Amino acid sequence: MTDVADEANAHPGAGASTATSLPTGAAGSAITLRAAPVKSRRRGMGSGPRKSLEIVFFVTPALMVFLVFVVWPVIKAIQYSLFSWKGYGPLVDFVGLQNYLYVLKNEVFQDALVHNLIIVVLSIAIQLPLGLAIALLLNRKIRGQGLLRTIVFVPYVLSEVIAGVIWRQLLTANYGLIDTVFSALGIPTPAQGYLGDTSLALGAVMVVLTWKYLGLAVVLFLAGLQGVPEDLYEAAQIDGATYWQVQRRITIPLLGPTVRTWVFLSMIGSIQVFDMVWILTKGGPAEATNTMATFLYSWGVERNLIGIASAASVVLFVVALIFALTFKRLVLRRDAIDYEPRKTRKAATR
């Protein structure tokens, strides 16, 4: 994710000319500094122990809050996964890895994993081109640009619960608004309704998920588009490129880092998706739209099998971790965040 940003820094063309605006004072002294040769000195201000103290000072608040309220409950949850426990009374029935075996061998969980993968792939496949197209559209200087951006982001700001309730109403078989409109237009609607048909339900859920989260993609891409320097467009224009040529050759490649960040967030979000699916279908009908998270809830929490729920959540975590690490390795090959990147990058930008 952040490696992405550092990649952008490494591009001489993109990064240099559009740095964040600086207060003039600092900029002034920065310029002056450039002119004079800089003696090589120890990187960073302050010496060892003082530096460690400063690091500790800065990181501690976030780390404390994080350790207490996130890490510790997660560790407890992992502990629960090794027991057979109904949630009440003492934790006594140690079963080792039995819960994990149960979860991994469970056909419904395996289907849920497949559904998650489908959601990951489809989310990216649908939202990437769509988001890009809309972002390009909104990048033009049309009237009401600010208002349009806000409107596109509204579904994302809406609470999942409300969005789910509304869409459930819209997708009701026969009487819902979608069915009514489709019938009026002569489009055939499924007998059980979109959310009741086991072969169509996942598709319907995808439509709602796209509606809900497309706004984030658009806003992220828009932000990335703002970062493409005008000079490049000018140059291309002078060379006589058409609009589409410009987009294809300049804009989209430079959006690379943005797109990669978004793909990462989308992937992790798709693996963990719970709220929207739960409210729309509870994982149904007949387990057709289960995700790992809804499985965890309906087979674990609702059945008071806390050990199983915890084991399923650890599996979910491992899957997400595998995706995250693989993504980091394969896609963000230029790992610019290692211990001594600064030398190489500085050399590149000079």
Add this chain to the structure above:
Amino acid sequence: MARFRAGSAVALGVSVAMLLAACGGSSDQPGDSTAAPTGDATEPVTITWWHNSNTDPGMGYYAQVAADFEAANPGVKIEVEAMQHEDMVTQLESAFQSGNAPDIYMERGGGELRTHVEAGLTMDLSDVAADTIAKLGGSVKGWQVDGKTYGLPFSIGVVGFWYNTQIWSDNGLEPPATWDDFYAAIDTLKAAGVAPLSVGAADAWPLAHYYYYFALRECDEGVLTDALANFDFTDQCFLKAADDLKTFVDSEPFNEGFLATVAQAGPTSASGLLLNGQVSAEMQGHWEPGVMQGLNDGKPMENLGWFPFPAIEGGAGDPAAAIGGGDGWAVSADAPPAAVDFIQYLLSDEVQTGFAELNMGLPTNPAANSAVADPTLGTLLEFRDAAPYVQLYFDTALGTNVGNAMNAAIVNVFAGQAAPETIVSDSQKAAELE
């Protein structure tokens, strides 16, 4: 000096304790007094009480009941919490897990109760509330574990078919006595273009009730009770019931889109469809009229009738038995004795009568039967009291693990995604996790 003081302090303390113990014994009044029992609580006691009547008139009524009890029992304070039902269930779960359970809470009985008892969370009422238990008679069966009673049921209803009398009479139909009659009626209705039944399959349990009833009709009472208590579904009657269910599903009696229809929330719910005459009947519990009233801005549905689940030819179960359930008051294991007094007061003739008059449920105290105003609910009440036994909904009786597994399998059968035998096999598999 200090020793002298300490000594007299100890003496004082011991005598106060003895006094309290003496008074505490006499405060357990028999449960059939109609006035709030008075006790000699010399120490201030606070009792927490959670219930799910979160709108008026129920909320106001219970607040009044609590106030009456406090007035008659000086020193006792009742902290009432009225919560929306689903929220209450969620909060109760975490309260149990963290050890902060309220003194008085609602129990549905069956396997859920068993889990709480096994974790030592609930108080045994067999002795301290013996009189009330005797008054309630057979209805406490669902709230017993190993012969001991842990809850006092205050509302029990049965599941049956609510139907639109207008539509049925227009098609020349009468409430069916056997399933053959019912299938004939279904065919007639479908031929007339009316969807015979609505069902809230998205919530699973409305569909599951069909299986419970088929099993109830096919299985002998003793067999059924044992099977539910021991999670042992090997008896043939359960498979037979599953096959009956498949036949029923194949007759396609439901509204379109039933797999995604919710039970009672909103206009396109199963109850909403019945209300608007879009289906002719729905099998539901005793709360159905109240639900439809809520969907209709307070106006009851017109032309509403009720008939029980038809009999099956050759079934080993009693055709007059019913599937039902309800709520009972239970007391936390570490609650003060005043809490037991209070729940006995809640089951008193006076409180139950008021409960029935306000249509808050179907009372279990026989003295309050005449107070039920709605005639259709009155029919239900007669049927319930005349039934040889009322079997608790299977998912409640089995507990959340096996119960949910069974419900999920039933939905799969309805969706055509699984063979009927999976109902038995999935339940059996889930039982292994117990």
Add this chain to the structure above:
Amino acid sequence: MSTAVQDTRAVYPPVTRRTRRGSIFRGGNALVYGIALVVVAVTISPVLYGVISGFRTNTDLSRNPSGWPEPWILSNYSGVLTNSRFWGYAFNSTMIALITTAIVVVAGVMAAYPLARYEFRLREPLYMVFVMGLLFPAAVAVIPLFIMITNDLSIGDTWWGVALPQAAFALPVTIVILRPFLMALPKELEEAAMLDGASRVGFFWRIVLPLSGPGMVTVGVLAFVGSWNAYLLPLLLLRNDSMKTLPLGVADFSTRYASDIAGIFAYTSLAMIPALLFFLTMQKRIVSGLQGAVKG
């Protein structure tokens, strides 16, 4: 850049029609506006459905789920607005969201700073610890969290009891967004400050913080909206009716067996307004904030 452009130049004379800077993006032809209209329609109609349904009676909704309100009634909306509990819930939601946001922004920017601009051996592992918080489903962490907050820390039923865990779960995303933003500030700034004799802490306080304004606004808005819409954690932690937040208030409209659906629509339509307003006022600064993050 591309051979296509060069070929174009070779074959056709340079096009001089468009001469204004940035004018390759000029406007609005009908197609663009048309597509924009479709996008707006698809995005907003479900929300409008919810808002309009608030003007109907339940009977009307039952008889005709997809039609226009008939009659139009204001009582659902007015009922919500005149209910003092609604305003109480709104107040609680606001306070909790503000506290959460404050914690997230302050702790987040403080933690992102050394992760961005210091070099030390534990930097990447520490960063990964925060990132892993993104990967674990919160639903399961809830049980032990609840036990800890209510029993061990005894801050259940307070604003801080809800704000602290919410902030904790929002920290990973915050740090992920803020770190590249802070990394983008040129190294020269630090060297300049050093020359002027500032300490690292002073540098942070006087230079980095003001410069990360847009970034902090971004993560602040995301944290605020997340807290505003949160349901499960407040449900478990806020018992007392006077402490509840807006999402919990929906329960007032349902009993065990019935729900006032029209009322729910009215309530939720009103409940989303503050979050939307907040986003509206901040949206310009968000865009520039995210720009820094993704571009570096």
